[in-house]
Amino acid sequence: MKKFLMAFLGTLAGIWFSLFIAFFGLLLIIAAAGVSSLGRSKVVQVNDHSYLKLVLAGELSDRPGQLDPIAVMRGDKTVTQGVNEIVGSIDASAGDDRIDGIVIDCRGSSAGLAKRQAIVEALKRFKDAAPEKWIYAYGDIYTQGDYYVATAADSIFINPIGQIDIHGLSSTRYYFKNLLDKLGVDVQVVKVGTYKSAVEPYILDGMSAPAREQEELFLSNIWENIAGEIAEARKVSADTVNHWANGSIYAAPTEDYVKMHIADRMVYRHEFDSIVAYATGVGDVNDLNPVTPAEYCQVNDVFRKGDGGSANIAVLYACGDITDETGEGIVARTMVPQILSLADDKSIDGLIMYVNSGGGSAFASEQIWEALEQWKSLTGKPFFVSMADYAASGGYYISCGADRIYAQPTTLTGSIGIFGLIPDLKGLISGKFGITTSTVATNPNGAMPSLLQPMSPAQQASMQAYVDRGYELFTARCAQGRGLSQDSLKMIAEGRVWDGSEALKLGLVDEIGGLDAAIQGMAKRLDATSWTVRNYPERKEKWYDLLVEAGADIKADIVRDELGEMASLYDTLNSIKGMSTLQARMEAMDVNL
Incomplete structure (x- = not known):
């Protein structure tokens, strides 16, 4: 009877579990189908006396995001704005007689420096x-x-009681050596490059002199550029902008902003709406016709110049961590076939790779570099690179073979160096947990690599030789791409990070400018007076594609929700777990305005 009862309860539980999975799957299908229709639910019309409304809120990404079916089920219908659509809409609306002007609604956005610079240039x-x-x-x-x-x-x-914050730039990094020492974890480092400071958080308790030297230089250069642009726009000196930054103006009375010419007028939002109504000639604020960039892109092809018939320019987005097999960024397993597929497309006249990456797997970077070399040899067509916020280490590796490289003054690039991290957990396992191990191996390296014992001197030397070979290959690729001798290239390599302006002086990039400049340059190379830009990888629009993609992220989404503020640690651990041995990666840093 007991066995029968247990079997019955087990069967019942199985049925309920199956019903739960089926119900959850049905919800996913409904949510995904809803996702596919949400973008089409609003009929967009651009009437006379409309204005383009840029809402600076949330994260601004390189390309627009997509609605997540899981998020939709939670009631979140937010879609990340794409800077490419914002810039394209600004440029297209300049010649659109229906658009009278632009409103920049500042509500607190998050974006890298180069992305913001691209928007400013478009304005x-x-x-x-x-x-x-x-x-x-x-x-x-x-x-x-x-x-x-x-x-x-x-x-x-x-707003009459509003605030403006101007404080300059900074970069803060965390160091884990003391924590690792307490845990009994020793991180064994093999690297090439005096300035390759990505390993420092694991072996030091503070910033090294070379790391501080490079950061002081590029932060100073970037801030000089930003402060200079602000000064020019507000018709003050750069010294005045630095005075603002030094003076904690966020705490100043609002009327002082007008006196110092930081702002022009104090008005409440409803008064501002009336000003816009007057500027558009509609009279009543209820008749205002705002159009967002996303809406404008639904009714205007902002990626076409003229009739678009002279040339087809492919823009391949390479954003995020570089990995071998899996990940949400630049995955060699999918990126390489994408590049070779573009080589087979006879309708494409030129390729621009938009790079926003601090690097990652050295092996994956080499595979992508080689695929791009194949593209050049198979097609004989021009290949340009447009660097965004970051194009460093592996991000520079995949860029260096381009015929022409564009970077913003605020782009962080270079970081030509290689490293490997091999943790030794013996102190944690044995010293902290009291667990001992015994290993039997047929050969001296039979247990290599091992997390339970340190490398022998011979193993350490072998790993260093492996890293040295990777560095030789990396610098050879860069020297070949930039038309320099390898010795000359090594003098500006050493893992050092450079800002875009400095990289131009050193010959690491060819021209200062964003994606728009790269497209204009490509059109000139192709002798095209009109062109169409095709963006790759193509976005998934079908609900079943979104469903498959969402299904793979369900576990991660649930874990992130449960972890809350600790979700970033989960993401970091997942990233480390997926890292290959040899890394061409710049140090983790956020330099945001």
Whole structure:
């Protein structure tokens, strides 16, 4: 009877579990189908006397995000804005008679320096192309990054009790050596490059002199560029901007912002709406016609110049960590076939790779580099690179073979170096947990690599030789791509990170400018007066594609929800788990305005 009862309960549990899975799957299908229709649910019309409304809120990514079926089930319908659509909409609206002007609504956004610079450059082009149109910025509280974008406006409006933050740049890193010592974990490092500081958090308790030297230089150069642009826009000196940054102006009375010419007028939001209504000639704020970049892109092909018939330019987005097999960034297993597929597409006249990556797997970087070399040899067509916030270490590896490289002054690039990290957990396992191990091996390296014992001197030497060979290959690829001798290249390598302006002087890049400049340069190379830009990888739009993609992330999403603020640690551990032995990766840093 007991066995029968247990079997019955087990069967019942199985049925309930199956029903739960089926119900959850049905919810996923409904959510995914909803995702595919949400983008089409609103009929977009661009009427006369409309204005382009840039809402600087949340994360601004390189390309627009997609609605996540799991997030939709939770009631979150937020889609990350794509800078490519924002820039494209600004450029296209300059010649659109239906668009009277642009409103920059500053609500606190997160974006890398080069992304913000791309938006500012587009706003400047808008003013040059359509001087009769206006650009207004409004904010209750201006973060420094949003304020930088807002300075491209004709007028900056602020809430009468609002704030503006200008404080300069900084970069903070965490060091784990003391924690690892307490845990009994020893991290064995093999590397090449005096400035290759990505390993420092695991072996030092503070920043080394070379690391501080490089960061002081590129932070100083980047801030000089940003402060100079703000000064030019606000018609003050760069010293004045630095005075603002030194003076804790976020705590100043709002009226002082107008006195110091940081802002132009203090108005409440409803008053600002009336100003926009007057500027568009509609009279009543209820008749305002705002159009977001995402909406504008639904009814206008912003990736086409003229009739688009002279040339087809492929823009391949390479963003995120570089990995061998899996991941959400640049995965060699899928990127290589994508490049070779583009080589087979006879309709493509030129390729631009948009790179926003601090690197990753050295092996994967080599595979992508080789695929791009194949593209060049198979097609004989031009290949350019446009560098965004980061194109460093592995990100530079995959870029170095381009015919022409574009970078923003704020781009962090270079970091030409290689390292490997092999943790030794013997102190943790034995010293802390009291667990001992015994190993039997047929050969001296039979247990190599082992996390339970340190490397022998011979093994350490072999690993260093392996890393040295990787560095020789890396520097040879870069020297070949940049037309330099390998010895000359090594003098500016050593794992050192450079800002875009410095990289131009050193010959690591060819021209200062963003993706727009790269597209213009490609069109000139192709002698094209009109062109169409095709973005790759192509976005998944079908609900069943989204469902498959979402299904793979269900576990991760649930874990992230449960971990809350600790979710970033989970992501870091997952990233480390998937790392290959040899890494071409710059140090983890966030340099945000």
